[in-house]
Amino acid sequence: MDKAKEKSNKKLLIIIIAILVVAALAVGGVVVYNSFFAEKPTPSNGVVGKISDGWDTGLEDETAPKKTGIQIPGYGTAEMKAGDESLILSIGNPKANKCGFYATLKLEDGTVLYESELLKPGYGLTEVPLNQTLKTGEYTAMVVYKCVTLDEEETPLNSAESEFKLIVK
Amino acid sequence: MKTKKIISALIAGILATTAVVSVSAATLSDVTPENSTEVKANIVDPGSVSYVITIPDTADFGALTQPENTDTDHYTFNGFQVEATELNIKSNQGVTVYMKDSTATDNQFYISQKVEADPFKIAYDVYDTAVNEETVGSYNPINTTATPGTYGYHLCTFLAGSTGSTQDVTLALNQNALYGKTLSDIAGDYSGTIAFHSALIER
Numbered sequence: 001m002d003k004a005k006e007k008s009n010k011k012l013l014i015i016i017i018a019i020l021v022v023a024a025l026a027v028g029g030v031v032v033y034n035s036f037f038a039e040k041p042t043p044s045n046g047v048v049g050k051i052s053d054g055w056d057t058g059l060e061d062e063t064a065p066k067k068t069g070i071q072i073p074g075y076g077t078a079e080m081k082a083g084d085e086s087l088i089l090s091i092g093n094p095k096a097n098k099c100g101f102y103a104t105l106k107l108e109d110g111t112v113l114y115e116s117e118l119l120k121p122g123y124g125l126t127e128v129p130l131n132q133t134l135k136t137g138e139y140t141a142m143v144v145y146k147c148v149t150l151d152e153e154e155t156p157l158n159s160a161e162s163e164f165k166l167i168v169k
Numbered sequence: 170m171k172t173k174k175i176i177s178a179l180i181a182g183i184l185a186t187t188a189v190v191s192v193s194a195a196t197l198s199d200v201t202p203e204n205s206t207e208v209k210a211n212i213v214d215p216g217s218v219s220y221v222i223t224i225p226d227t228a229d230f231g232a233l234t235q236p237e238n239t240d241t242d243h244y245t246f247n248g249f250q251v252e253a254t255e256l257n258i259k260s261n262q263g264v265t266v267y268m269k270d271s272t273a274t275d276n277q278f279y280i281s282q283k284v285e286a287d288p289f290k291i292a293y294d295v296y297d298t299a300v301n302e303e304t305v306g307s308y309n310p311i312n313t314t315a316t317p318g319t320y321g322y323h324l325c326t327f328l329a330g331s332t333g334s335t336q337d338v339t340l341a342l343n344q345n346a347l348y349g350k351t352l353s354d355i356a357g358d359y360s361g362t363i364a365f366h367s368a369l370i371e372r
Binding site: 057058059068069070071072073074075076077078079087088089090094099126142147155156157158159160161162163164167 | 215216217218219220221222223224225226227228249250252254255257258262264271320360362363364365366367368369
């Protein structure tokens with residue numbers, strides 16, 4: 001009788017151990033998947049030249065456009081160090097817009113520092129790679145937003161320039 | 170008894186492992202949780218967006234009509250507003266706005282035939298207020314009375330605290346410019362674009 005009971009207990013133990021081992025393997029599998037294979041969140045800030053689809057002006061919730069027209073972002077100042085090859089500047093197309101942007105960063109004298117590809121609504125970048133470095137000083141710079149329709153023709157719409165002071169230390 | 174101890178130890182081990190995984194996930198996540206409380210301050214970092222203005226899409230007058238005479242003016246109007254959609258600027262600052270024709274070199278404003286190699290151009294006037302057929306004679310267009318600068322004609326300045334305020338603008342095209350022209354030469358779609366320029370200024 002005791003032997004039979006002991007045998008039964010052993011059988012139960014083996015079953016429970018098997019279940020626990022399977023559970024442990026499942027948990028381990030999830031950990032390994034999350035660590036090595038799961039899709040990482042798309043960074044929206046701090047990557048030079050990286051155009052992300054999560055760009056916003058940072059000023060308000062832009063989900064609901066108030067009126068027709070084109071929203072144009074404007075800037076006060078931007079700062080960088082002499083010799084820097086990138087500039088922290090939030091260039092993008094507000095989500096509320098129904099047109100595309102081609103953005104050009106340039107100095108007042110016409111020197112082009114950066115030209116973007118087509119920026120659809122909600123697309124933009126926050127660290128701009130520069131075509132050339134700048135010496136110490138204060139520059140008048142601007143982002144030229146050339147607006148186009150989102151169809152294949154990319155018909156030109158009204159455009160805008162946002163002027164700002166570029167301080168190079 | 171021995172069996173129970175072994176099972177208890179195994180379960181405890183599994184539970185401990187699961188707990189560590191949960192804590193690790195919470196610690197390593199770089200995604201801001203939804204519904205979290207965000208502290209906002211009215212400080213604009215260099216390089217961030219300080220303001221947003223809203224401009225019109227196009228300078229579109231719709232279908233034009235060739236007048237039968239030029240005894241009177243035959244205006245068609247396109248009214249719109251430029252809006253200070255967002256202003257996150259200091260109390261002593263303002264956003265000044267200029268406008269000019271995107272392509273003209275004579276400081277005037279035009280719409281021109283699309284597609285044509287040598288397009289027919291029609292000039293129009295710009296008023297920094299809302300005008301119509303009855304009131305157009307009471308105002309002067311900025312392109313004939315104001316002095317243009319590098320970035321065109323000064324349209325308005327939105328001061329700090331005026332978020333949501335608007336500046337009325339009216340484009341007025343006198344269709345008398347079409348009088349006497351051969352229809353086949355001037356027929357077609359016309360369009361024009363305006364370049365707006367904005368800058369932050371200290372008061």
